[in-house]
Amino acid sequence: MKITAKQIAEQAGVSQATVSLVMHGKPGVSDEVRRHILEIARAAGYRAAVPQAVATGKILQLIIYKRHGRVIADEPFFNVLIEEIMAQASSMGYHLSVGYFYGSQPAKEQIHSIQSLKCAGVILLATEMHTADMAPFAELSCPVVVLDNFFPALQYDCVTINNLNGAWRAVKHLIDCGHTRIGYLHSKVDIRNFRERNCGYLSACRLLEAEAARDAARRILRVGPSAEEAAEDMEAYLATEPLLPTAFFADNDRIAAGCCKALQKNGVLIPQEVSVIGFDDSSICEFMSPALTTMRVQKQRMGVLAVERLHARLCGNPPESVRIMLMPEVTVRQSVLDRTR
Incomplete structure (x- = not known):
């Protein structure tokens, strides 16, 4: 049986x-x-x-x-x-x-x-x-x-x-809000998504004046991929860095959450002293205090398009290979200070 x-x-x-x-x-x-x-x-x-x-x-x-x-x-x-x-x-x-x-x-x-x-x-x-x-x-x-x-x-x-353009838009949002001393919370894990976001960060920083653009490359902080590891790396950074950026772009919301926790633990006010923008628009964003401004990714649409494209292949539709890229959009919440007001 x-x-x-x-x-x-x-x-x-x-x-x-x-x-x-x-x-x-x-x-x-x-x-x-x-x-x-x-x-x-x-x-x-x-x-x-x-x-x-x-x-x-x-x-x-x-x-x-x-x-x-x-x-x-x-x-x-x-x-x-x-x-x-x-x-x-x-x-x-x-x-x-x-x-x-x-x-x-x-x-x-x-x-x-x-x-x-x-x-x-x-x-x-x-x-x-x-x-x-x-x-x-x-x-x-x-x-x-x-x-x-x-x-x-x-x-x-x-x-x-579209990671490159998404990161570019995130940093452009910070620049439009009056930030010129911008840092990047870059994951220690090497995947294509993060490499493309790195390129987008550097590309957007070229919109700044020459000196600020050069400094942007020196403000890349490598952090662990989990919230806990990111918090530990931010703690170490705070112990050695006398002049913080006024804003950070993070590779994803999990990293942003960990770094925000470490900043607040050390008395840094968000967004009054340091603004933070994430990437993914995970559910954690709205539970953070302040709620996290981030790049919204159409997760549901990604899943739908993957199934539809596979179905098209099975039906013998056009044989060419395609790359479908979804464009992230800025979702404004409370973690970024608009310094132009």
Whole structure:
């Protein structure tokens, strides 16, 4: 007699709802718990019910690539993105299976696992990936749409954020608010999104007078990717820097939140003394005090476009590869002081 979902839950020490999420390939479960549940299920010969979309071959895979997991984490930006992909796939008659690909584990076995599902196509959440990491995916015979990254040397459809222009707009907003001594809270983790935002920061700073523009390159503070690490790095910076910028642009809202906490802990008033603008428009922005001005990214639209582009590929639409870039917009809240008033 095959094991039931209830028995798996009892063996794993989790709820039946958690088992259901794992067996249906849905997010909301930690990697460790997911692996533990799947090991128990495989050992007992458990098979999840097959949805109609799977039976008819209309199944897509969302592969979340984790090179290190320091950027892709259990945070609202990626949760919203994944949920929207699932909703859009379902609305178009597809079943979506969600899986992880770990850069630290053998690629061959993981590619075999993807191939064994015999899906129609793959959406690859590639935020943490480098170009070389794409090599194993060339073995897949189905179409692949890359999400949240872009590889200029490879022929893949990509849905991305216009990071360069988004960062440029963020810094331009600070300049329009009268700030000329501007710094940049730049993540220590090297991904294309942050490299492009670095270029956008430097490009916008060229709008300043020559001396201020030159100083901008010296005001790049490398900080850890988590709020806790960013706060620690800001603490160290405050201990050695006698003259703070009047405003900072941050690579994302999580970094901005950590640095704001450290600034306030050390008696620096936001935005009266130092203004901060983030990137992503995560839910954390409105819970901060003051609420964080940031660059709003259309997360839901990114998910919709990825599914639509993959569907177009499956329908045999034009063969050329495209890069779709969504333009971030400034969302004004209370963390930036307008010095022109």
